[in-house]
Amino acid sequence: MQSKNQLVELPLFAEKQVTLVLKREDLLHPFISGNKYRKLKYNLLEANNSGHGTILTFGGAFSNHIEATSFAAKEKGFKSIGIIRGEELVDSWHKNTTLLKAHEDGMKFKFVSRDDYRRKEDSDFLADLTKEFGEFYLVPEGGTNTLAIKGCEEIITEDDKQFNFICSSVGTGGTVSGLINSSFPHQEVLGFSSLKGDFLKKDIDKLTNNIRWNLISDYHFGGYAKISQELIHFINEFKKYTNIPLDPIYTGKMMFGLFDMVRRDTFAKGTKVLAIHTGGLQGIAGMNSVLKKKKLPLLDI
Incomplete structure (x- = not known):
């Protein structure tokens, strides 16, 4: 395209x-416009080829990446999980247009503190997420990795x-x-x-x-x-x-x-x-x- x-x-x-x-x-x-479409294209192909059924990624409350990933995952038959920066959003996320749309597209949320969010690349933190959610295909915050490039x-x-x-x-x-x-x-x-x-x-x-x-x-x-x-x-x-x-x-x-x-x-x-x-x-x-x-x-x- x-x-x-x-x-x-x-x-x-x-x-x-x-x-x-x-x-x-x-x-x-x-819904998957611009660079988000480009970044997710080969990541979703790899997730499918490697047999993963769930996409997990990170983002803030108004993240374009979160909304794009939720829709793309739904469109391609994946479950999706969003690790969202900010514990304060636990009770108010439904008032946020970005998160509400992602939720409607099937994304499950885990709200974490800013300190925990900084650990998003730590192996121990990712291991804890695997224990909580099961195996997943990880797409980094903002979607940037070699496949995105x-x-x-x-x-x-x-x-x-x-x-x-x-x-x-x-x-x-x-x-x-x-x-x-x-x-x-x-x-x-x-x-x-x-x-x-x-x-x-x-x-x-x-x-x-x-x-x-x-x-x-x-x-x-x-x-x-x-x-x-x-x-x-x-x-x-x-x-x-x-x-x-x-x-x-x-x-x-x-x-x-x-x-x-x-x-x-x-x-x-x-x-x-x-x-x-x-x-x-x-x-x-x-x-x-x-x-x-x-x-x-x-x-x-």
Whole structure:
């Protein structure tokens, strides 16, 4: 399955003579959109080939990965278990749109403390989960592993050879690593970090041997799931003029960064940029509930 490329036609790009095209990975699937579709593809095949009947994974309360995994597991005939960060959600999870949808898709939850959640890669912790739930196929938090990267390598096609830059948001590093691996020799990949700190560069270095990439760390807006009125305004204006929705956690920040870089003449005239829309639109409803409590403007849905 392939997504479509959509030209972003706005005055800024005409003025700067830069071409920006958005690869609409968000349209791949109504519930397993974008990079989640790519990351789960080969993991679910491996789970089936290895005889597993249950998928277990990790995520936060508004995790796109949790919702995507629950639906994909149901679609492919697996049971699913979500280890969810935050004990405080035990009595209130049904008020959370992401978790409610995952539950409707058959996912069972185990809510753990933040300290326990940090142990998600510890063999002892995983052994305890096996005792509790039986054998399972483990998909890491965010879905990133070698099979996920293999799936993300399929995002770039021969038709994308015309572009000078490939751009993507970065969370765990799996998607951008796949893009780096499959990019053409004349292309540079720009990853826009949604997290605060430089640790992602080391993580990506471990996942790819290609050196034609750069991590942009100037547009995280304070860190993961952090958002400002400026970013809300940008996302709403972008949708108003292009009819393309952006999520506030990943793609919205990347696009804000790209606009700023174009405005500052980072790209030479005639440059062609392909930006990857990694989906995650289901998170808008959850973010709006947070913004509403803070009496901030809401994102258009």
